[in-house]
Amino acid sequence: MKTNYILNTIFAFLLLSLSACNDLTLGPEPANNPETNFEQLWQQYDRLYGLFGAKKVDWPAVYQKYRPKVTNGMSDDAFYTLTTQVLDELNDGHVWLLAPGSPARRHDSGPDYQKGDFNLKLVRTTYLQEVREFSLAGDVQLVSGTLPGNIGYIHFRDFGQSRSFYEKAFEEALSALRDTKALIVDIRDHEGGDDRVSQYVAGRFASTRNLFMTSRLRNGPGHGDFTEPTEWYVAPTGSWQYTKPVALLTNRITESAGETFTLAMNQNASVTQIGDTTYGIFSEITRRELPNGWIFSVSVGDYRAADGKSYEGIGIAPEITVVNTPADIVAGKDKVLEKALAVLGQ
Numbered sequence: 001m002k003t004n005y006i007l008n009t010i011f012a013f014l015l016l017s018l019s020a021c022n023d024l025t026l027g028p029e030p031a032n033n034p035e036t037n038f039e040q041l042w043q044q045y046d047r048l049y050g051l052f053g054a055k056k057v058d059w060p061a062v063y064q065k066y067r068p069k070v071t072n073g074m075s076d077d078a079f080y081t082l083t084t085q086v087l088d089e090l091n092d093g094h095v096w097l098l099a100p101g102s103p104a105r106r107h108d109s110g111p112d113y114q115k116g117d118f119n120l121k122l123v124r125t126t127y128l129q130e131v132r133e134f135s136l137a138g139d140v141q142l143v144s145g146t147l148p149g150n151i152g153y154i155h156f157r158d159f160g161q162s163r164s165f166y167e168k169a170f171e172e173a174l175s176a177l178r179d180t181k182a183l184i185v186d187i188r189d190h191e192g193g194d195d196r197v198s199q200y201v202a203g204r205f206a207s208t209r210n211l212f213m214t215s216r217l218r219n220g221p222g223h224g225d226f227t228e229p230t231e232w233y234v235a236p237t238g239s240w241q242y243t244k245p246v247a248l249l250t251n252r253i254t255e256s257a258g259e260t261f262t263l264a265m266n267q268n269a270s271v272t273q274i275g276d277t278t279y280g281i282f283s284e285i286t287r288r289e290l291p292n293g294w295i296f297s298v299s300v301g302d303y304r305a306a307d308g309k310s311y312e313g314i315g316i317a318p319e320i321t322v323v324n325t326p327a328d329i330v331a332g333k334d335k336v337l338e339k340a341l342a343v344l345g346q
Helices: 011-022 034-048 059-069 076-088 118-126 163-176 195-203 255-265 326-330 334-346
Strands: 096-099 103-110 129-136 138-147 153-157 181-186 210-217 230-234 246-250 269-276 287-291 297-301 301-305
Touching: 034 059, 034 287, 034 297, 059 076, 076 096, 076 103, 076 195, 096 230, 103 163, 103 230, 118 138, 118 153, 129 163, 129 297, 138 163, 153 334, 181 334, 195 230, 210 255, 246 255, 246 334, 255 269, 269 334
Parallel strands: 153 181, 181 246, 246 269
Antiparallel strands: 096 103, 096 297, 129 138, 138 153, 210 230, 210 301, 287 297
């Protein structure tokens, strides 16, 4: 999940570009049939998708593979299945297709990593002391507490709220743990959010200013047409910074803004990433609609780590790999958390 704050600056340009190239907003409405819908879908990705190069996708070859299979006489179900196959060629967890109806159908491209290696309730009831919750509109966003050995703990559900919320809630949570000797920051099952929040929160652990990411957005008809790179830096934020040892816990469901947060945190010398590799989806997205009313998302960016590498479809590997099994969780054991406690307690 990502907010579309970056797209606001180029949204008007994209609409004009699409109008000129695809006749989507000017002239007669496009016909609502499988052949037209397929053409619209393929063209939208051709004009907007930012990861053809990073993911090494031959989009014209995808057209040649699937276009002959599309006929106006095919059923809605058959066309839906074919469309999902086209999108799966991208193997992009930020790409999805939603077909309204009763029932509505949704398909997500990218790996289907199953939850089951993390349970916040288990952490709270088995390991945490002095538990505190920070909620917004009744939804718990942060959970904090202390662990044996005077080690603090904070879990972020996502970064989907406003920066002002995190400035206040995280300041309160972190201040209560200021005298701990080390801290565990848990972003397992993190659902993403706003990269600016990622940048701010990571800055609460920074002692220096370091580049952690660059981002570019598609801005032309060519697959290599992008804006100039925007450089993202992690630097000290807030009234004070926690610079004692920190363990950052990740898993395969840590995604999107949780991953840009991981990139930023890993630039801080005090941080050690422990757990499993993250999901591998970074790009900003936009949404489009087909003549038949189906809605789909398009990844429009090319986001790269400070080393210049794209981790789309790869994810960020931890320094120390430890993975819980569902059986571990059922047995009331969090080996990842226990490993972090052992590392920080040394």
